[in-house]
Amino acid sequence: MRKYLQNRFALSEQGAKDLIKGSLYCALADISLMAPLGLLVLLLDALLKPIFGAPASQPPDIVLYTVLGVLILGLMYVCHWYQYTSVFVATYAESATRRISLAEKLRHLPLSYFGKKDLSDLTNTVMGDCAELEHAFSHAIPQLIGASISTLLVGIGLLVFDWQMGLALLWVIPVALMIILGSKRVHKSGVEKHYRAKRACADGIQECLETVQEIKAYNREEAYLAGLDRKLDEAERAQISSEFTAGVFVKSAEMVLKLGLATVVLVGSSLLIAGQTDLLTFLIFMIAASRIYDPLSGVIANIAEIIHVDVRIDRMNEIMRHPVQEGVEEYSTKGYDIVFDHVGFSYNEGEKVLNDVSFTARQGEVTALVGPSGGGKSTATKLAARFWDVDRGTITLGGVDISTVDPEALLRNYAIVFQDVVLFNGTVMENIRLGRRDATDEEVMAAAKAAMCDEFVSRLPQGYRTVIGENGSTLSGGERQRISIARALLKDAPVVLLDEATASLDVENETKIQTALSRLIEDKTVLVIAHRMRTVANADRIVVLDGGYVAQQGTSDELLKQGGLYKHMVGLQRQSMEWSI
Numbered sequence: 359m360r361k362y363l364q365n366r367f368a369l370s371e372q373g374a375k376d377l378i379k380g381s382l383y384c385a386l387a388d389i390s391l392m393a394p395l396g397l398l399v400l401l402l403d404a405l406l407k408p409i410f411g412a413p414a415s416q417p418p419d420i421v422l423y424t425v426l427g428v429l430i431l432g433l434m435y436v437c438h439w440y441q442y443t444s445v446f447v448a449t450y451a452e453s454a455t456r457r458i459s460l461a462e463k464l465r466h467l468p469l470s471y472f473g474k475k476d477l478s479d480l481t482n483t484v485m486g487d488c489a490e491l492e493h494a495f496s497h498a499i500p501q502l503i504g505a506s507i508s509t510l511l512v513g514i515g516l517l518v519f520d521w522q523m524g525l526a527l528l529w530v531i532p533v534a535l536m537i538i539l540g541s542k543r544v545h546k547s548g549v550e551k552h553y554r555a556k557r558a559c560a561d562g563i564q565e566c567l568e569t570v571q572e573i574k575a576y577n578r579e580e581a582y583l584a585g586l587d588r589k590l591d592e593a594e595r596a597q598i599s600s601e602f603t604a605g606v607f608v609k610s611a612e613m614v615l616k617l618g619l620a621t622v623v624l625v626g627s628s629l630l631i632a633g634q635t636d637l638l639t640f641l642i643f644m645i646a647a648s649r650i651y652d653p654l655s656g657v658i659a660n661i662a663e664i665i666h667v668d669v670r671i672d673r674m675n676e677i678m679r680h681p682v683q684e685g686v687e688e689y690s691t692k693g694y695d696i697v698f699d700h701v702g703f704s705y706n707e708g709e710k711v712l713n714d715v716s717f718t719a720r721q722g723e724v725t726a727l728v729g730p731s732g733g734g735k736s737t738a739t740k741l742a743a744r745f746w747d748v749d750r751g752t753i754t755l756g757g758v759d760i761s762t763v764d765p766e767a768l769l770r771n772y773a774i775v776f777q778d779v780v781l782f783n784g785t786v787m788e789n790i791r792l793g794r795r796d797a798t799d800e801e802v803m804a805a806a807k808a809a810m811c812d813e814f815v816s817r818l819p820q821g822y823r824t825v826i827g828e829n830g831s832t833l834s835g836g837e838r839q840r841i842s843i844a845r846a847l848l849k850d851a852p853v854v855l856l857d858e859a860t861a862s863l864d865v866e867n868e869t870k871i872q873t874a875l876s877r878l879i880e881d882k883t884v885l886v887i888a889h890r891m892r893t894v895a896n897a898d899r900i901v902v903l904d905g906g907y908v909a910q911q912g913t914s915d916e917l918l919k920q921g922g923l924y925k926h927m928v929g930l931q932r933q934s935m936e937w938s939i
């Protein structure tokens with residue numbers, strides 16, 4: 359039962375236990391609602407007997423009935439209190455657990471997963487869907503299970519008491535359930551459609567906010583807003599249609615339930631006339647009919663809500679079940695040479711990006727990856743850090759196959775400076791300290807100085823304590839890049855991956871940064887994606903990647919002597935340096 363609930367509703371072990379406990383309290387609370395009816399029946403029995411000519415007995419003891427009434431009220435209060443606290447406290451604890459485990463899982467998913475998924479979609483799953491599930495878990499699901507248990511018990515009791523009247527009362531329940539469960543597929547497909555349309559809207563709005571500069575620059579506001587309008591209309595239509603479908607089935611099932619009262623009256627009065635039942639039994643079933651259908655109407659609405667949240671649970675299960683990149687956390691390498699051995703890779707099936715790529719980036723040397731755009735340079739660099747796993751061949755670090763190493767443990771050995779610098783909305787100090795959490799302020803400032811950050815940081819209002827905005831929006835491209843170099847310097851890892859680290863620096867700073875980098879890369883394995891011939895000329899080894907193949911490799915002099923693509927690229931770059939505008 360616990361395992362089933364865990365899988366069915368994407369719950370933690372504790373969450374499933376709490377759900378069972380909460381549901382049992384719900385059942386008790388529902389059953390406790392029947393207790394006043396029992397008391398009423400006893401009272402009616404005592405009052406009606408003399409009227410219908412039964413031998414006169416003592417008049418009902420008002421004090422006894424009052425005491426019993428108060429006790430029943432107390433019992434109802436206790437049951438509801440336990441139901442409330444167990445269900446609500448557990449729901450919010452589980453919600454926190456779910457968000458944390460989703461975030462943990464996302465942290466361990468390979469980058470390939472994020473390449474295929476929309477980021478706003480994932481944010482919605484972690485924030486929006488979790489919030490929607492809170493309502494389902496605090497209301498719908500425990501009430502559904504609780505009401506099912508209590509109705510089953512009360513139903514069995516009534517059937518044993520009088521099976522004919524019991525059938526007249528209960529036949530509507532399976533019919534109503536069939537209507538609501540039979541509608542599941544139609545209902546779910548409507549909800550999925552609405553869900554997709556809503557997400558398309560969220561994506562559109564996020565894209566609009568992210569690209570507002572480009573939209574304005576190219577006068578695309580009207581066209582863009584018209585597109586957004588269409589998405590909003592589509593979401594509205596999908597929502598109306600999904601709610602209409604749910605409404606039709608829920609209301610039909612509730613109407614069928616109401617028929618139960620009519621059949622109790624019909625069957626009861628015929629049995630009464632035929633002398634096959636007595637008035638008290640008839641009254642008991644009339645009262646039961648007025649009570650039993652209320653929780654059942656709730657059950658039907660709850661089933662509809664569970665179908666609704668099923669789509670969200672499916673999304674969470676999809677994330678939680680996605681395979682993660684696993685590997686050992688403890689490993690020892692012989693040096694830090696990176697060896698690509700007949701590596702093949704594709705982002706999408708059938709579209710090969712790297713083919714049979716073999717080369718060695720040695721420790722203490724700079725290996726430059728060059729080649730035409732789309733040749734696979736960035737891909738090779740990312741594979742070296744196990745951002746993705748290779749399809750064929752192996753990549754080793756110091757003799758250890760990196761696909762056997764836990765990605766986080768592996769990345770401890772890498773300092774990475776990519777073209778798209780990512781900075782956080784914190785201070786300069788915090789952004790640089792990301793390179794090494796336990797670095798002292800002095801170490802952070804020393805790294806910043808080496809990466810030529812000092813001069814622009816001293817101009818900031820609060821120096822190293824200045825908050826630099828989302829992704830460093832208050833800084834220039836070159837300044838942002840220097841911060842990311844300072845991070846790499848601070849990390850002081852044995853492997854350095856550089857992606858055109860000097861692309862947004864002016865000539866003067868570039869020279870200074872090259873000096874800092876030459877200190878950083880001493881005795882390290884450096885893999886650099888180089889577009890500039892100056893970087894390439896300083897490299898110990900050059901690997902020319904063209905169309906995913908290694909076209910040439912060797913030193914700059916060797917490759918120039920060989921002729922071919924490398925020589926052609928050097929020639930083109932010389933020509934471009936002579937251009938003027």
Ligand SMILES: Nc1ncnc2c1ncn2[C@@H]1O[C@H](COP(=O)(O)OP(=O)(O)OP(=O)(O)O)[C@@H](O)[C@H]1O
Nearest residue numbers: 473705706711729730731732733734735736737738
């Ligand atoms: N995340 C991705 N998903 C699918 N295809 C991708 C992805 N990243 C890159 N590609 C494709 O892989 C091929 C190689 O891209 P890559 O970025 O490695 O080339 P590159 O040599 O670094 O190019 P550039 O010099 O222009 O940066 C290209 O055809 C590119 O479109």
